[in-house]
Amino acid sequence: MKEARFYKKLPQAFVQCTACNRFCRIANNSTGFCRVRKNVNGTLYSLVYNKTLTLTADPIEKKPLFHFMPGTYCNSISTYGCNFSCPFCQNHDISQDFTEKDIEAVQETTPEQIVENTIERGLEGIAYTYVEPTVFIEYAIDTMKLAKKEKLYNVWVSNGYMSEQAIGKLAKYLDAANIDLKGDAKFYKKLCGNVNVELVKKSIQLLYKKRVHVEVTNLIVPGYNDNADQIREVASFVASIDKGMVLHFSRFFPHYKMLDTPVTPLTTLRQAYSIAKQQGLHHVYLGNVPEAQNTYCPKCGSLVIEREGYTVMLLALDKRGRCKHCGYDLGIKVRESQRTSI
Ligand code: SF4
Secondary structure (H helix, E strand, O other), rough: EOOOOOOOEEEOEEEOOOOEEOOOOOOOOOOOOOOOOOEEEOOOEOOOOOOOOOOOOEHHHHHHOOOEEOOEEEEEOOOOOOOOOOOOOOHHHHHHOOOOOHHOOOOOOOOOHHHHHHHHHHEEEEEEEOOOHHHHHHHHHHHHHHHHHOEEEEEEOOOOOOHHHHHHHHHHHHOEEEEEEEOOHHHHHHOOOOOOOOHHHHHHHHHHHHEEEEEEEEOOOOOOOOHHHHHHHHHHHHOOOOOEEEEEEEOOOOOOOOOOOOOOOHHEEEEEHHHHHHHOOOOOEOOOOOOOOEEOOOOOEEEEEEEEHHHHHHOOOOOOOEOOOOOOOOOOOOOOOOOOOO
């Protein structure tokens, strides 16, 4: 156990965790909502420090991040725990279905070992992913600091519910983030465990202002967030920040506690794509379907990046992320010299 760095001590041996917007008040010998941050005699501990479950080489496109270091691979790390309780979670075996004993059984991997492992395997960066990285923020930040020294990139795949204080601390080590914007206020309240959508939106704005490369993902769940008004609300919010910000619409597959909900129809995804384009977004992609994968220059229409599965071809992109044909700045971050490929 490692003492947490995001919390306040309260009277009568209570503590308040300040890592995410739940701001859990935690009694002695209890854990917060995420079940991986525990109050022991008035001190808050992270139960998952040094406890990554994975060291998985993933294409950056899998996160998904399409405009950040295209074609590179990262080392994905993750612990147990999450601050949301979505009934459609793809990773519920590690986000929800675990005990303290399961955490204790995980072999320790230090931030130094993660960075060494990343370099040894020729990977370009580290992704903090699979569950919400805010719940292991101390472990993540210590790893991110070391990664930066080694010129590795850091990316978060996040639900965006970290506190403003947490963003303030992590943003300087964070290169990119894919943030889920799952739906409207009703969707978040009903399906994610009484979450305030406005605070998710605020995180997206804040990360963008702090110059973190941000892409947004909206998983379309039939019957819950698939009507045109809900989709328009997501797209217009993204467009209000920057019309060049990437928006991914992802196809839902029945999972976990939502086995009776159907797969998102292709027609719904295509409609979402059109709505987002009508809102003026330049870059809209579809996920979990083999279409709307390529990047086109919004100015001259050239095919800039072609994607087929995780095979990525940079056809007309210069080293500064501009269209080779017309010079338009697509805002795509490109690594100048790649490490050895895996
Ligand atoms: S990180 Fe966990 S303990 Fe802390 S406020 Fe969020 S849910 Fe609560």
